Amino acid sequence: MQMRWGPELLGRDRALFRIWAPDAATMQLELQVSGSMAMQPQGDGWFLAEAAAVEGTRYRFRTAEGLAVPDPASRLQDGGAHGWSVLVNPDGYAWQEPGWNGRPWEETVIEEVHAGLLGGFAGVADRLPELAENGVTAIELMPVGAFSGSRNWGYDGVLPYAVAASYGSPDALKALVDRAHSLGLMVFLDVVYNHFGPDGNYLGAYASGFFDRDADTPWGEAVAVTKQPVRRFFIDNALMWLDEYRLDGLRFDAVHAIADDEFLDVMAREIRQRLPGRHIHLMLENEANDSDRLQPDLYDAQWNDDFHNTLHVLLTGETEAYYEGFADDPTQKLARCLAEGFVYQGETPPGSDHPRGKPSGDLPTTRFISFLQNHDQTGNRACGERLTLLAEHERLRAATALLLLSPQIPMIFMGDSVGSHSPFLFFTDFEDELADAVREGRRGEFANFAAFSDEAARQRIPDPNEIATFKNSHPLPGSRVDEWRAFYGRLLSIRHDSIVPRLKNARGLEAQVLGSGAVAALWELGDGAQLAIALNIGKDAVHFPAARGTLLFSLGDAGAPASFRAEIVE
Numbered sequence: 001m002q003m004r005w006g007p008e009l010l011g012r013d014r015a016l017f018r019i020w021a022p023d024a025a026t027m028q029l030e031l032q033v034s035g036s037m038a039m040q041p042q043g044d045g046w047f048l049a050e051a052a053a054v055e056g057t058r059y060r061f062r063t064a065e066g067l068a069v070p071d072p073a074s075r076l077q078d079g080g081a082h083g084w085s086v087l088v089n090p091d092g093y094a095w096q097e098p099g100w101n102g103r104p105w106e107e108t109v110i111e112e113v114h115a116g117l118l119g120g121f122a123g124v125a126d127r128l129p130e131l132a133e134n135g136v137t138a139i140e141l142m143p144v145g146a147f148s149g150s151r152n153w154g155y156d157g158v159l160p161y162a163v164a165a166s167y168g169s170p171d172a173l174k175a176l177v178d179r180a181h182s183l184g185l186m187v188f189l190d191v192v193y194n195h196f197g198p199d200g201n202y203l204g205a206y207a208s209g210f211f212d213r214d215a216d217t218p219w220g221e222a223v224a225v226t227k228q229p230v231r232r233f234f235i236d237n238a239l240m241w242l243d244e245y246r247l248d249g250l251r252f253d254a255v256h257a258i259a260d261d262e263f264l265d266v267m268a269r270e271i272r273q274r275l276p277g278r279h280i281h282l283m284l285e286n287e288a289n290d291s292d293r294l295q296p297d298l299y300d301a302q303w304n305d306d307f308h309n310t311l312h313v314l315l316t317g318e319t320e321a322y323y324e325g326f327a328d329d330p331t332q333k334l335a336r337c338l339a340e341g342f343v344y345q346g347e348t349p350p351g352s353d354h355p356r357g358k359p360s361g362d363l364p365t366t367r368f369i370s371f372l373q374n375h376d377q378t379g380n381r382a383c384g385e386r387l388t389l390l391a392e393h394e395r396l397r398a399a400t401a402l403l404l405l406s407p408q409i410p411m412i413f414m415g416d417s418v419g420s421h422s423p424f425l426f427f428t429d430f431e432d433e434l435a436d437a438v439r440e441g442r443r444g445e446f447a448n449f450a451a452f453s454d455e456a457a458r459q460r461i462p463d464p465n466e467i468a469t470f471k472n473s474h475p476l477p478g479s480r481v482d483e484w485r486a487f488y489g490r491l492l493s494i495r496h497d498s499i500v501p502r503l504k505n506a507r508g509l510e511a512q513v514l515g516s517g518a519v520a521a522l523w524e525l526g527d528g529a530q531l532a533i534a535l536n537i538g539k540d541a542v543h544f545p546a547a548r549g550t551l552l553f554s555l556g557d558a559g560a561p562a563s564f565r566a567e568i569v570e
Contacts, residue, residue: 003046005233006073015053020045020229021206025064032058058084069202073161081148081158081200090244093174100181102248102279105300106503110411112140117474121168121176128183135492138186148199149429151470156197160237186248193234194257195219217257225263235267249281256287268298289342289357294367306343307370310334314517315391325349331513338521339511341368365407365506373413382446382461384423394562395537401564402535404491407506407523415475419484425462427470435465494552502527515542530569
């Protein structure tokens, strides 16, 4: 019999509690009000207990050694990751938009948001009308799984079934999804299935086999998804978000750190089989640029870091860390990215000792999610600066036009469309020795950067645990808010009217270098028309190809620095 993770309300004020604890000789169920009882072993490491319990009951488990632990599949925590798990009725919310089935992938324009910085789930819901009016069609929530403390940038979660209580309740998240659907917006969620955070993960105390001792990730122990209980933990979690919360899609964080393609494929196929009749969109972050995963029955698209990294080099001149592999001839790399998707399709990047990527030129353009900023490349900067501070204004406008009018799926980061100057910093809420280790580890990460090569400079890197680091990361509108908002609105209106209806099955045809920082690209759209774009974010004028179609949008004098042109050729 295949066991499920998490509790189950049985009716008649009773519930069934489960836990996989293969290292434990015995397990106790503790109910905050009525005391404890022995759980019954079921074989293969599973323990069960049926008890009198209702929605809202506080419970936890206790090992034979006396360690009290939360339910790893808890839906809600009272007292944080170290506190009591709370019994939740997954069917208790009254949906207002039960007929919503989503939107086609080609219509997607994503804004990535952090719920904690926007006032929790209710605060995000308040922002939705403005986003919808400006042309965004989907929000992507950074991870919401419960973590240690009250604030975290999202990737230190330890209870992936439980929403962080500081963001709101499960029903508050469902109300956010409901509100989005009423406005025609999709809601995606970033989920982390490659590691757990450093504080509050108790699984190793009673289920050491949950982790792969022969593998590791940059963030902690790798998960053993080859084992059926572990595999079910994550697949059932994905299904919970999509079914119980009616989310429209998931973005799977850093799947290259999972290194099990079979698991990824099984998960995608089961999701699609279990949820027919809905537009469910599955996205990957995959440093391996593995185009094999981007097949019709698997994943819709991958975050294309190559697009971001190439344009970042061209806009800022930075060539350290992320950008080392894009420093050499970035204009040619941009041309390849526009025509074929990935820049690295089997080549070995500078600074690496192994090839990266597989051929991607035959994939539809919508298999690639492009962006100029996101949580990673901004939050992983020492001081979290945005492109509004790092790049020249007019060149950034031209690059933004490329992002929003190219036939790849565009993603913007919260604050982009209002020209925010606010940093997005790495922030946590750890205490004592762990807080010290995170702070010093963070500063040590930048020791090889020229700007932080001395200790005094590294001391100026914000402490992740200071409340000011969190508060300073709120995406406040910039001084040119009206200009940026109107610019995004105009471009997205053009996209929805003139490009989206033709976007299905669009493919790259060619791209050419016109000069340093200048390219021209051509795509065949799904109806046979062509989309032609020319861009110059370099410092010298170039000759754009002769115009030959219906102009969609232009910036500046053709071929001049910070110029852009997009046209449809019938």
